[in-house]
Amino acid sequence: MSQTDPVRHPTLETTRHRVLLAGGPALLVVVGLAVWLIVGVLLSGHRTFLFDATVTPHGDVLRLRGVGDATFVSSDDGRIHVHAGGRYRGSPPRVDLADGNSLITSSCPESALSRCRVRLEIAVPPDLALRVQLVTGSVLVEGLRSNVAVATDDGEVTVIDPTGPVVAETGNGNITVSGARSAQVRARSASGEVDMNFDAPPDLVDAHSGGGDVIVRIHDPLPSAVRTDAEGGVATVTVPVDPAAPRSIDAATADGDIIVSVR
Structure with missing residues (x-):
């Protein structure tokens, strides 16, 4: 009397193994892409940031808030000239003018994948009052005739x-x-x-x-x-x-x- 081999049904472990094998290439591509992006950001060179603006002041006070080293000098044309430059990796810094050109803000995103430094050079009418409040950064003010108030947490x-x-x-x-x-x-x-x-x-x-x-x-x-x-x-x-x-x-x-x- 002949014996027949028992019918073998795929077990849960075998099925899971096949699914992993089938999805392996796609999964490897996704993981590899993520690793490539992270390593690329970490190893990529720093980029240059530049910002320039010339505006007419409104009001008698100019305020600066944010981060970065800042230099203020006197302008001879009655206007505000803002030049900002820096180096960054990841997200770039930002410099904005608001409140009718009476407020300048500077920000520098910091995270595991982002680093940046920003420096501002600002020429202002000498009789314009100045209010500076920085989280970090050194401040130089030269040749202004009005009120000067500067505060920095570190600088x-x-x-x-x-x-x-x-x-x-x-x-x-x-x-x-x-x-x-x-x-x-x-x-x-x-x-x-x-x-x-x-x-x-x-x-x-x-x-x-x-x-x-x-x-x-x-x-x-x-x-x-x-x-x-x-x-x-x-x-x-x-x-x-x-x-x-x-x-x-x-x-x-x-x-x-x-x-x-x-x-």
């Missing part, structure tokens, strides 16, 4: 030849004010040196540092009420001191020396 602040009131703040970096003819200058650095140099005697100086020296030098100073607080350091004052004077100099540091002297 240096330099103001050259101001004649209007100045307010400068940084969370991490030095503050330098030179050639000042401003009646009022306030500067605060959470971690850095504060250095002020006056070409004319000011009415009010407020200089504070959380971790650095504070230096105030004044050409031909008038008698002033001087207050110093140098924790962990030495305060040296050589300007004329009069506690009843209408002019005041307030200098303090949590860790450093203080110098208030004749230039």
